[in-house]
Amino acid sequence: xxxxxxxxxxxxxxxxxxxxxxxxxxxxxxxxxxxxxxxxxxxxxxxxxxxxxxxxxxxxxxxxxxxxxxxxxxxxxxxxxxxxxxxxxxxxxxxxxxxxxxxxxxxxxxxxxxxxxxxxxxxxxxxxxxxxxxxxxxxxxxxxxxxxxxxxxxxxxxxxxxxxxxxxxxxxxx
Numbered sequence: 364x365x366x367x368x369x370x371x372x373x374x375x376x377x378x379x380x381x382x383x384x385x386x387x388x389x390x391x392x393x394x395x396x397x398x399x400x401x402x403x404x405x406x407x408x409x410x411x412x413x414x415x416x417x418x419x420x421x422x423x424x425x426x427x428x429x430x431x432x433x434x435x436x437x438x439x440x441x442x443x444x445x446x447x448x449x450x451x452x453x454x455x456x457x458x459x460x461x462x463x464x465x466x467x468x469x470x471x472x473x474x475x476x477x478x479x480x481x482x483x484x485x486x487x488x489x490x491x492x493x494x495x496x497x498x499x500x501x502x503x504x505x506x507x508x509x510x511x512x513x514x515x516x517x518x519x520x521x522x523x524x525x526x527x528x529x530x531x532x533x534x535x536x537x
Contacts, residue, residue: 426495428459
């Protein structure tokens with residue numbers, strides 16, 4: 364391959380990468396659309412609305428399931444991030460996509476994983492359809508203090524919590 368062709372190919376790939384990032388297509392890209400409000404029943408019986416927190420707190424909505432191994436692997440990291448930042452206005456809303464027949468399993472998992480933040484039940488997946496239409500699991504949405512979506516991320520690999528911690532810190536400092 365000649366040097367000119369390699370340079371041209373490199374330039375095209377760079378432009379495509381920048382375009383994907385600016386369009387929000389890249390993982391972890393910042394967006395600025397307002398987060399749609401919702402209300403869901405919590406595992407403890409109360410009703411939780413996103414608007415109870417959005418516009419005041421930095422909120423992480425985490426879609427998960429008891430049958431999703433990456434979700435369960437990520438959960439201890441979310442618990443630690445919540446403990447570290449809750450006094451600064453950070454909230455985790457863990458949205459379970461398990462069906463009504465799995466409520467006992469959700470309760471058991473919440474207890475075993477020491478999930479001390481609100482656990483919401485999206486048994487009909489209506490909220491997931493608005494935020495996560497591809498139904499990726501886990502799937503996280505970080506919402507800034509102004510109520511806008513700052514970051515979306517699908518999946519979990521060890522080490523992703525470091526990037527998430529940086530995003531949370533940045534959002535708390537804005």
